Amino acid sequence: MKYQRVELHNHSTESDGEMTAAELMRWAEKEAYGVIALTDHNTCSGHEKAEKTIKEEQLHIDLLKGVEVTTFYGHILALGMEHMVDFTDLDPKAPEKFLRKLRAAGAGVIGLAHPFCIGRPVTAGCRMDLEIHDWNQIDYIEVFNTSGGTEAMAGKIMGNRRALEFWEEKVLEGYHLAAVSGKDIHQKPQKLPVMITYALLEDDAEEDMEDAAKAVLGALMRQKTVVTKGPxxxxxxxxxxxxxxxxxxxxxxxxxxxxxxxxxxxxxxxxxxxxxxxxxxxxxxxxxxxxxxxxxxxxxxxxxxxxxxxxxxxxxxxxxxxxxxxxxxxxxxxxxxx
Ligand SMILES: [Zn+2]
Ligand SMILES: [Zn+2]
The missing domain is CATH 2.60.40 (Immunoglobulin-like)
Incomplete structure (x- = not known):
């Protein structure tokens, strides 16, 4: 089994991040990630810039294009999406129609970001308040979000413990959901012993970096991920x-x-x-x-x-x-x- 180190939740200066898309790509390569997603809030404007940097500087990393669709009822990570869609028609009591719209816009893999983080009035919209009836419309859950700065904070404020338990409950009910950890990068991350996501790839998986992002999406769909501090x-x-x-x-x-x-x-x-x-x-x-x-x-x-x-x-x-x-x-x- 081969393990691909990935980071699937990041922001750049295209939304509220402090690193430019180019700086984020360089950081990811330095930190030995194989695949990095760019998931700015409600915009795809950084994708081209990130791609250009990877190409021009020949970085050994593959970009996974995505968006964090930041709604008033929770944040949805849409991986594979290359253009933003209008989300004013999202019905929080029946979000399935909107989730299908995301897929039609290229989001092959859909995840819930920090579902149990503190909600209103402290951080309106961050907590998942969508009434999801068909869990087959969701592909993964962020069971660790480590953007809280410190490990202790990440455990308490982001509701990670509850998110992991929730993922386990849903999987035992029979839903195909992968578990991931998201750094949710806004500033250049400190070196902390936090959970990292690895995608499990078959031994004969392509070595070609251009297909690395595709292989990671496949691993997410097959629930082949592990979140770990190391082992x-x-x-x-x-x-x-x-x-x-x-x-x-x-x-x-x-x-x-x-x-x-x-x-x-x-x-x-x-x-x-x-x-x-x-x-x-x-x-x-x-x-x-x-x-x-x-x-x-x-x-x-x-x-x-x-x-x-x-x-x-x-x-x-x-x-x-x-x-x-x-x-x-x-x-x-x-x-x-x-
Ligand atoms: Zn978020
Ligand atoms: Zn985020």
Whole structure:
């Protein structure tokens, strides 16, 4: 499995950011991102500028064009959208028609930004107040938004904990939703040990940078993302068994070294089971078979699938100790993954 480091929620001087689109692209390359989205509030005006910088300066990064559609009832991340649409016709009690309009405008992948952040009157419109009836219209949820400046603030003010729980509830109900973390860059970010999104790509995925953004959109649609402080976690069902792969070779924030002092604990939740398993590793990339666990999850979702969500903690299962999350496994009885 290959992991593509991505940042899907950013602003430039084209809206209320402090970095120009060009500066943002240079920053992303320096920070070793493979794909960076430009999602200014309600405008696509930065896309061309970002593309020009990448081309002229031969930056080894791919641009994902998008918009953060900033409505009074929540912020919608529309990835792939290359021209802005009028949103005055958005009906907060039935937003599906508007979501379809976004798709028609090129938004192949639609996500909810910071859905549980503090709302009115402090930050009117930031909280998700749309009454979504058809969750199949949404492709991903930002379960961490780290624009709060500090890690502690990001946890409290942005409602991240609730967003992660909400994503897990929806996935266990049977909806195909990916989980992502958004830096929501407005200023040049400080170096903080915050959650980062990685897209999981097949081993034979194209190396071509021009298709990198497309591959990331595909990973989002297949729920193949992980949000992590460093260690990678990937899980799947195979021949009646739950398998996980943990990789801790990432040099980001020196995680390859930090890992030595970690006591990794796997937390698994299904519709009616919850399990905590301490893990032991000797290698950088380790595949582990967890027999029997799939059989414990008898309940199925509304589509007839069994689903589990996973988190990786350091030591005890407290939110503050979270290392990685946003991973799910779905399978039909008999152990076959979807
Ligand atoms: Zn926002
Ligand atoms: Zn934003």
């Amino acid at each position: 990678m976690l990937h899980a799947w069902a195979e021949q009646d068994n739950l398998w996980i792969e943990v990789e801790h070779s990432s040099e980001y924030e020196k995680w390859n070294e930090k890992w030595k002092n970690c006591n990794p604990v796997l937390w698994i939740r299904g519709r009616h089971v919850e399990k905590v398993l301490p893990l032991c590793f000797t290698k950088c990339v380790e595949k582990i078979k967890l027999p029997g666990i799939l059989h414990e999850e008898q309940e199925t979702d509304q589509y007839g699938y069994h689903t589990m969500v996973l988190r990786l903690y350091d030591g005890t299962c407290q939110y503050e100790n979270l290392l990685a999350a946003g991973i799910s496994v779905r399978w039909k009885s008999g152990g076959k993954e979807e």
